[in-house]
Each structure stands twice: as structure tokens, then as C-alpha cells.
Amino acid sequence: MPENPPPTIEQFYKFIGEKKLMAVKCRRCNSLILPPKNVCPKCFSTDLEWIKLKERGKLVTYTVIHVPPIQFQSIAPYAVGIIELEDGPHLLGMIREVKPDKIKVGMDLVVDFDTNLPSQWPLWPRYFFKPS
């Protein structure tokens, strides 16, 4: 791994493939940027670094998808939600390892990783959420 990996979406998913949840931090204004952006949207700096996030958060909202796109048909119905990570940013992902009727807004979730997918566009490894 290079010393300073580029602050790109591709790099974010390479980290996911290594089971690491990373965000970009602006060295000038200290903004925490997730999804990663290669120019700081707050101060336009390109002096950015990757930092590792705590893989924990609270569920902010969710849905259970019954009518999915073709590539997800074999796993429907499945739950997808938005969590607020302990470090602040929001992230959207599937909620697994819990029955849909047991899902509650505000519940604690942890981030886990599904690395069985090839790491090449557009097939990234996936992060997902599950009860802690």
C-alpha cells in the first residue's frame, strides 16, 4: 500500500476489501468527509488524509425492500438503513443478521464486511450493518 493512498471512492472500497472503514479528513479545516471526496467540499483543500473510523453507529432510518433490482432478487426481502456512525458521518447499507420485525430506529449496529466480491469496478466488496 502506498504511503498516501488517493482520497477516492475506489480507494474507500479497497479499504473495505481489507475490512477497514475509512474516511477522508481535511488537514486544513479538519472536516471528516464520507463519502470520500478528493477536494474538501468545505474549504477546497486537497491536503487530505485517510483515517480509520469506529465501526459502530445508531440506526437513523430503514426500509425493507420487497421489490428489488434484478441483481438483488435472490435475497429479497432485505433491509437497508442509514446509520449515524459514532464518529459523525452517515452511511447507507444493508442490515443483516436480524429479522426485519426486530429492527428499530435508534438501535446500535456495527459495521461488518463482505469481502467475497472481486475488488474491481463496479463490483466492490460491501460493508453492511448488523446488531452489536
Add this chain to the structure above:
Amino acid sequence: MYGREIFAEAVKEAFDRCPNLDPKRDIEALIVGHMGESYEHQGHTGPTLTDWAGLLPKPATRVESACASSGAALRCGIFAVLSGLHDMVMVGGVEKMTHRATSDVTEFLAMASDFPFEQWHGMTFPGLYALIATAHMYKYGTTEEQMAMVAVKNHRHGALNPKAHMQREVTLEQAMLSRVIAWPLKLFDCSLITDGASCLVLAKPEMARKFTDTPVHIIGSGQASDAIGLYEREEFTTLKAAKLAAQEAYRMAKIESRNVDVAEVHDCFTIAEIVAYEDLGFCKPGEGGSLLEKGVTTIEGELPVNTSGGLKSKGHPVGATGTAQAYEIYLQLTDQAERRQVKGAEIGLTHNVGGSGATATVHIYRRE
């Protein structure tokens, strides 16, 4: 029919409504909203539509802003006229969708969301609005029944609209018992997959009288953007871009929300209409559901919303929706809405949203 043929029908109706118009002489440019190349394997829609409308070699440009494509095209048409570059332009939109399988349409529509961070995680458009619905239910106590009331109201309105896709009423029970698409949204919470086209002729105010006895004045226009990904937003119970667009449009029109007599809002899903009431200032945040319970937004109510039937019953040919909303307001403000006419409506508003709220346009209209 191909999309371009449906568009030609809309253009023909516009020409018929302006008998003094010589289209080849008077219309100087076309700006058209169209979302997806995938439906008909057809890009470069600007000149395609212009050809079928009989308006070659007039300059034509396609505007793509997802489901707000023709709301954005309308705004671009306003730019064109206000800049002084053109005296008269045509704005409009088209989408041909019903020949494709629902799973294909689901995938094409999802392209208006964030691919790497939403679509890649199994998200769909009903799913995104379901996330808004869940958040609204938890924060404000909004109920699935209140959402179903949007469907009942808009289908009742749409049953009176000869151009509506689904001209029939539905009961609250039917809506509540329909199958789940993306919990808490059910089939009757979702707008329709529809074929359609719409267009408007925009002219400098001092010219309009030459072509029609019933011009409608556009007195306010607003547009704003938000993050493509819903998850990036600060709040999930409101669309910030819609609020900002509304503020801009109200300021330009020098009116307040209470002055609006009739509105067409972007009810792509029933929860979206509830959120629209709040974002447009028709009620306080969290009170959208109670407006439905009180019947405020029915044709007979204090502030009729979606007299056309809305996206829910009139249908949602995505690229055509923004100018189709403007067409309904044109009918209302010229007393041509027949059985749906809101008596004495002076000021109308349209609210057109792209994606899960990354684009919003609001326009305000006044009777001559």
C-alpha cells in the same frame, strides 16, 4: 408509440391552443426534459423531438435532472427569454416507460441515486422514499394511513382528469392492503410507470397577448441542489433543496405560501406529498399528515393540491412531469380545468423534485 410521437401530440395541442402562432416563425428554440436513454435506447433527444414536432432547424437542448428534468427545462426556458436571447421558446419533456419490465424501470430510475453508495447496497427509489417515510413516522408520528390518504385523494382527482393514466378512485382499504414494495411503502404509495409528454410555449410578457387571450404569468422560479446520496443529508424528514427553491420562488413572486390557491406537488410517493406541504410552508414541519385528515388539500378544500391526480394517478412519465404540472396550473388559472376547476384560483405553484431531493424546482404562476 415512441416517446417522440407522444411529444409531437403534446406539441400539436399547444399549437392548437394558440391559433395566431406560426410555430416555424415564432418558436425560436426548444428545451426539453428527458431522463433516461435506456428506455428507448435513444439519447440526443433534443433534436429528435424537434424533428417530430416539425420545428427543425430550431436549436434544441435536452435537460436531464432526473424526475425534475422538465421543471429544470422550464427554468432554462425562463433564462432564455429573460436574457433577451429569445422572444419565444418551447419547453417540455417526455418519457416512454411502460414497454419495459418493472425490474428494468426500477433499475433505470435508481440511476438517479448514488451508484457506489446507494444502488450498490441494494437501494431502490421506493426504498429511498421509504427511508424518508420511516424517519417521518418516527419523528412526527405520521401514519401509513395518512400516506394512504394521499393516494385516495389524488386518485379521486385523477378520476376527473381525462388525461390521467389511472382514471379511477381507490379506497383507503385498497391502498392500505396493497402489497409492500419497500416497507413502509406499499403499491398504492407509489406513483405510476407512465408514458407521457408535455410542453409549454414561453414568451416575453408583452408578446403573449398577440398569441392567446389567456396567458398565464410565471412570477417566480426557484431551484436548488442537495447531495446525490440521501444518506449524506443532515435531515431525512425534509428536502432542503425544495425548501430553498420555494424560498427563492416566493421571494421573486413577492408572495407567501398562504397566497397560493392551487398547487401541483411532486407526489412520486405518498410521503413525498406530505413532506412537500411542509417544505412549501403549507403547514409546519410534522403537520403534513393532519392536512390530509382535515381535507385541506382536496379540490373542495382550502388549498387544493394535485388536482390533476398528481404523479400518483395522472402518472409519472419522469421527464414530462415538471411541465405537465405547469400545464395543469395553466388550465386552472385559465378556467379550463372542467370538473377539476378550483373556483377563483389566482395564484398557482408547481413543485418538481429530482431523485431523492438532489434537485428541486418550484415555480409560481399568476392569472392574467
